[in-house]
Amino acid sequence: MNVDGADEASWEGPEDETQAVVEAVGRQLKMWRKAAGLSPAEFGALMGYGENLIYKIERGARIPRPEFLDKADEVLGAGGKIAAMKEDVERARYPKKVRDLEKLEAQAVELGAYGNHNIHGLLQTKEYAHALYDSRRPTLAEDDLERHVAARMARQEIFDRKPITTLTFVQEEVTLKRPIGGKMVLRRQLERILEIGQLRHVEIQVMPTEREDHAGMSGQVQILKLRDGSTVGYSEAQLTSRLVVHPQEVQVLELRYGIIRSQALTPRESLAFIEKLRGET
Numbered sequence: 001m002n003v004d005g006a007d008e009a010s011w012e013g014p015e016d017e018t019q020a021v022v023e024a025v026g027r028q029l030k031m032w033r034k035a036a037g038l039s040p041a042e043f044g045a046l047m048g049y050g051e052n053l054i055y056k057i058e059r060g061a062r063i064p065r066p067e068f069l070d071k072a073d074e075v076l077g078a079g080g081k082i083a084a085m086k087e088d089v090e091r092a093r094y095p096k097k098v099r100d101l102e103k104l105e106a107q108a109v110e111l112g113a114y115g116n117h118n119i120h121g122l123l124q125t126k127e128y129a130h131a132l133y134d135s136r137r138p139t140l141a142e143d144d145l146e147r148h149v150a151a152r153m154a155r156q157e158i159f160d161r162k163p164i165t166t167l168t169f170v171q172e173e174v175t176l177k178r179p180i181g182g183k184m185v186l187r188r189q190l191e192r193i194l195e196i197g198q199l200r201h202v203e204i205q206v207m208p209t210e211r212e213d214h215a216g217m218s219g220q221v222q223i224l225k226l227r228d229g230s231t232v233g234y235s236e237a238q239l240t241s242r243l244v245v246h247p248q249e250v251q252v253l254e255l256r257y258g259i260i261r262s263q264a265l266t267p268r269e270s271l272a273f274i275e276k277l278r279g280e281t
Contacts, residue, residue, distance in 0.1 A: 018092035018099075019060060021088055021089060021092055022060045022063050022089060022092050023059070023060030024088075025060075025064065025088060025089055026057055026058045026059055026060040027058070028085065029057060029058055029064075029072060029082065030058040032072070032076045032081075032082060033054075033058075033076065035076075036075075036077070038076075040054040040055055040058070041054075043075070043076075046075045047071055047072065047075060048071075063089055063092055063093050064089060066086045066090075069083055069085055069086050069089075070083050070086075090154075093147055093150070093151075099151075100243075101155070101234065101241075102151075102154070104226075104234065104243075105155060105158050105165070105224065106158075107226045107228075108158075108165050108224040108225060108226055108227075109163075109165060109166065109225055109226065109227055110165065110167075110168075110223075110224070110225040111158075111165055111166070111167050111168070111222070111223070111224050111225075112167075112168040112169075112170075112221075112222070112223045112257050112261075113168070113169050113170070113220070113221065113222045113223075114169075114170040114171075114207075114216050114221040114222075114257060114260050115169070115170070115171050115172060115220055116172040116175070116216060116219065117172075117175065117220065118132060118175050118178070118180065119171060119176070119180075119189060119193070120171065121152050121155065122155060122158060122159075122167070122169075123169060123171075123192065123193055123196060123204075124152060124189065124192075125185070125188055125189050125192045126149060126153055127181055127185045127189075128180055128181055128185055128186075128188075128189045129148075129149045129152045129153070130145070130149050130181070131180045131181025131182075131185055132180055132181075133145050133149060135180070159196065159199065159202070164201045165201065166201050167201060167202045167203070168202075168203045168204075168205070168261065169202075169203070169204045169205065170205045170206070170207055170216075170257075170260050170261055170264050171193075171204065171205070171206055172206075172207050172209070173206055173207060173208050173209045174209060176190065176193075176206065176274060176277055177277065179281075186281055187278060187281045190274055190277055190278040190281060191278060194271060194274055194275060194278065197267070197270075197271050203267040204267060204270055204271065204274075205261060205264040205265055205266065205267055205270045206264060206265045206269075206270040206273050206274065207260065207264040207265075208264075208265060211263055211264075213263060214263060215256050215259035215260050215263060216256065216260045218256070219237075220235075220236070221233070221256055221257045221260065222234040222235070222236075223250075223253055223254055223257050231254065232245050232250060233245075233249065233250050233253040233254075
């Protein structure tokens with residue numbers, strides 16, 4: 001039994017309004033446990049975790065992992081009712097700024113992004129994302145690393161969403177050459193970009209390093225046109241991220257992104273360029 005196994009069975013508590021979801025799941029677990037005539041200690045013993053963790057999950061102080069809910073469903077004979085709550089807590093484990101960005105992306109009819117440092121999150125493979133987060137300093141705890149990677153992968157549902165979202169990406173050439181995670185990880189990443197680039201509602205462009213005139217020298221740009229007709233920008237730096245909503249600032253970002261796209265290789269030229277890089281990797 002893993003008496004001190006809180007980290008293996010749960011994540012740290014949620015940061016915002018998702019607290020209500022986590023508390024509701026905890027109450028449901030408590031009701032099922034009591035209905036089964038089990039004390040927290042007895043339930044923990046059957047689950048393979050300590051009594052303290054059971055208390056924390058039941059009061060909403062910890063977010064249960066999917067495997068914890070699956071095991072609880074089996075132990076308590078819930079017939080799938082507890083396991084079904086995995087969907088409710090799925091988003092609660094992601095960092096707040098990721099959830100906020102995901103909400104924006106869910107409202108977008110068009111999204112455009114220029115990346116100058118690494119491959120955009122929506123284009124990343126799981127292995128690339130893992131290697132990227134693993135390179136952070138200070139080093140992320142394993143649980144935090146897993147949370148960030150899972151959240152990034154979940155955002156990629158945007159490619160399959162209906163109605164479709166028009167997506168355009170401009171990647172700086174260097175981002176396609178830096179071997180984050182090693183050459184094989186990079187090769188699979190390039191293959192993934194080529195695959196996404198074949199989608200009819202996606203255009204991927206490459207900004208060659210040799211370009212003298214470059215409108216993106218102030219940093220990355222992300223523009224989202226929403227269903228309500230409004231347009232917003234999203235900016236992320238070393239330790240901060242912010243939503244850009246002031247019309248004049250959004251207009252500047254739109255102008256810059258449009259010029260960046262005009263200065264980059266065309267989508268057809270870009271895919272050929274990436275195909276060549278893959279062959280050399």
